[in-house]
Amino acid sequence: MARTATRGRSWLYLGILLIALLGTGACLFLLFVQLLERERSAVIAPSVEANPAPTVLQNSEELETKAKGLELVLQQSDKNTDALEGLVKVRLEQGNLREALVPLEKLADLKPQIPDYRILLAEGKQQIGDSEAAFAAYEKVLNSSPGNIKALQGMVNLQLAQNRPEGAIGRLQDTLKIAAQANATSPGQWDIVSIQLLLAQVYVRQNRLTEANAVYDQAIEANPQDFRPVFAKATILKQQGLDAAAKPLFIRAANLAPPKYKDQLKQIVDQFPADSSPAKEPAKANP
DSSP states (O other): OHHHHHHHHHHHHHHHHHHHHHOOOOHHHHHHHHHHHHHHHHHHSOOOOSSOOHHHHHHHHHHHHHHHHHHHHHHHOTTOHHHHHHHHHHHHHTTOHHHHHHHHHHHHHHOTTOHHHHHHHHHHHHHTTOHHHHHHHHHHHHHHOTTOHHHHHHHHHHHHHTTOHHHHHHHHHHHHHHHHHHHHHSTTSSOHHHHHHHHHHHHHHTTOHHHHHHHHHHHHHHOTTOHHHHHHHHHHHHHTTOHHHHHHHHHHHHHHSOHHHHHHHHHHHHTSOTTOOOOOOOOOOOO
């Protein structure tokens, strides 16, 4: 049981760090996540109160008043991006995802230079079950910016949800080829490590751990100062029960990591017994 709990925490840390490393940035994304968390909480632990508290009703009325005001502004000027973003935020705060997607789609059309809007739209479409619209939204972003990590992550998650792992793997492998060619002429143009992390995630979710480790090894060898693939491989080793091989990698990742990630990584290292002795890692798989 203790081993299971420890592994669970490690996977939690992996999820948290990968989200941070791959990036989100938009404040709307945080509201979107909060909405989904509220929906999950309502299913897991519904309120026992027969009537909502007055403060809840008051906040609800204030939000609806604000929404109506923004809608009036948009009636006068339907291309007012400030009003559109404000309405998206209000609808998300109300927990009304479907109504939030209407102004969000207009916002994405009006500001194509900010792909986060369309990425959020894709995530929202997927949440309401419109996978075709979600796929089209991700594809639109990737057509103009094939290296957009957030769009790649969303597209891959959608393909996996549709039980299309080979499609996700093929897209990421093709993207890596394009990235390698682009970086050969203009170094640093593409974040190849992030794409490799996405590819390895797909292999892990398919329980193809040998292939995942091969990708991590390639990333580590090419980027010895980048803690991300080191941390990811350590997590996979720990998941396999290879604690002695995982611990030195966690320590290495903690040493390489920027300050904002060090505490989380040190907490993982502290989970290991003090007397655990290092062991050799499993042999690297052939690329």
